[in-house]
Amino acid sequence: MRIGMDARFLVEERTGVETYFHELLVRLIRLGGAEEYLLFRGGGLLPRLPEGRWRCVEADGRAWAWGLTGKLAGERLDLFYSPVTAFPLTGGVKIVSTVHDLSWHYVPSSYSALERFRQRRWTALAATHAHALVVVSDSTGRDLSGLFPSTSPKVSTISPGVDEGFFRTVGPREEQRVRDRYGLPGRYLLALAAFHPRKNLPQLVEAFDRFRSSSPERIQLLLAGRGGKDSARLLARIARSPFSRDILLAGYVPREDLPALYSGADLFALVSRYEGFGIPALEAMACGTPVMVSDLPVFREVCADAAVRVDPENPEAMSEAIAASLQDTPERSRRLEEGIRRAQAYRWEASAGRLRELFRRTAGGPS
Structure with a gap:
């Protein structure tokens, strides 16, 4: 079976969508089988992939969804997979598309009118024209079916996973290397998110200020992630903080640094207004x-009671949760053990297997 893929998301610096696509593709290739993967992409450096049945097909990145028609026809594909809702609108090939979230609808203030229009248009096209739809969580599936009821019969949940490297013990030398790199001499809180309005980072800074005001100990806050449309507002909020010298901006963090950065943190915070999954x-x-x-519903699904849940619009509640999470209590130990068990249930290998089965069912089903 010949499967075309929108491989624009194969990049070295990976966040949510890029991580999802890269990790699944690596496992699909390793699974072997009769599938051949044709990776349609423009220029740029291709991340290392395992040896297997795959090859790149050069494609023009401009007017992407319209410009692939001739390419698809020439490759005689059985299926085309897009890790987002944008996909070729013609070409006579079955389509599988992934919906990661519907934040443009549920937190509209985080997007411009044009962004909301484009997102709604592509999601509606996917709901109508895709032969199968993948969602990254049951919560996202319910959101999608609520907006587009006709999608329910063709929606499958295929969640992200956790790489084996995150379960290993980080050695003292590696931990010190990462601490030195990011300027972390002592205890710190960590947030990993793009600087986007729905990530709610200014509210986290407000919560940090309140926590530090009542804490005798110096603890830093490390904000790791790419800049984005909320950068100016976030930087202005940090500048007003009486603890601004202890709020650090790391920028994009390479994947190889993440296990040590997570492991060294006293608390990881993800206080978004909306998420489709929340890999970090x-x-x-x-x-x-x-x-x-x-x-949020998605974190009740993914984290269950292994994480402390807070109202993202209540910085005082966040501050209290930070203080409580830093205490060495039986409840904290229970959450840590449960967190490892929860994470072990989400593995890329299993998700890749489910995606391959979906490809096979879709390719063999009616047009």
């Missing part, structure tokens, strides 16, 4: 790190 929370739990998340 699961990675932090795999590293045995206490986790604080927003009280």
Whole structure:
């Protein structure tokens, strides 16, 4: 079976969507089988992939969804997979598309009118034209079916996973290397998120200020992630903080630094207003790190009671949760153990197997 893929997301610096696609593709290739993967992409450096039945097909990145028609016809594909809701609109090939979240609908203030229009348009096209839809959580599946009821019969949940490297013990030399790199001499809280309005980082800074005001100990806050449309507002909020010298900006963190960065943190925080899944929370739990998340349906599904859940609009509640999470109590120990168990249930290998089965069912089903 010849499967085309939108491989624009194969990049060295990976966050949510890029991580999801890269990790699944690596496992699909390792699974072997009769499938051949044709990776449609533009220029740029290709991350290392395992040897196997795959090859790249050069494609124009402009007008992507419209420009692949001739390429698809020439490759005689059985299926085309897009890790997002944008996909070729013509070409006579069956489509599988992934919906990661519907934040454009549930937190519309985080997006411009044009962004909301584009996201709704592509999601509606996926709901109508894709032969199968993948969602990353049951919560996202319910959100999608609520907006587009006709999608329910063709939705499958295939969640992200946690790489084996996050479950290992980080040695003291590696931990010190990462501490030195990011300027972390002592205790610290960690947030890993793009600087986007829905990630709610200014509220986390407010919670940190309140916590530090009542704490005798110097603890830093490390904000790791790419800059984004909320950068100016976040930087202005940090500048107003009386503890601004202890709020550090790490920028993009390479994957190889993440296990040590998670493991060294006293608390990992992901207090978004909306998420489709939240891979970093699961990675932090795999590293045995206490986790604080927003009280959202997706985190009740993914983290269960292994994480402390808070109202993302209540910085005082966040501050109290930070203070409680730093105390060495039986409840904290229970959450850490449960977090590792929860993370072990999400593995990329299992998700890749489910995705391959979906490809096979879809390719063999009616047009």
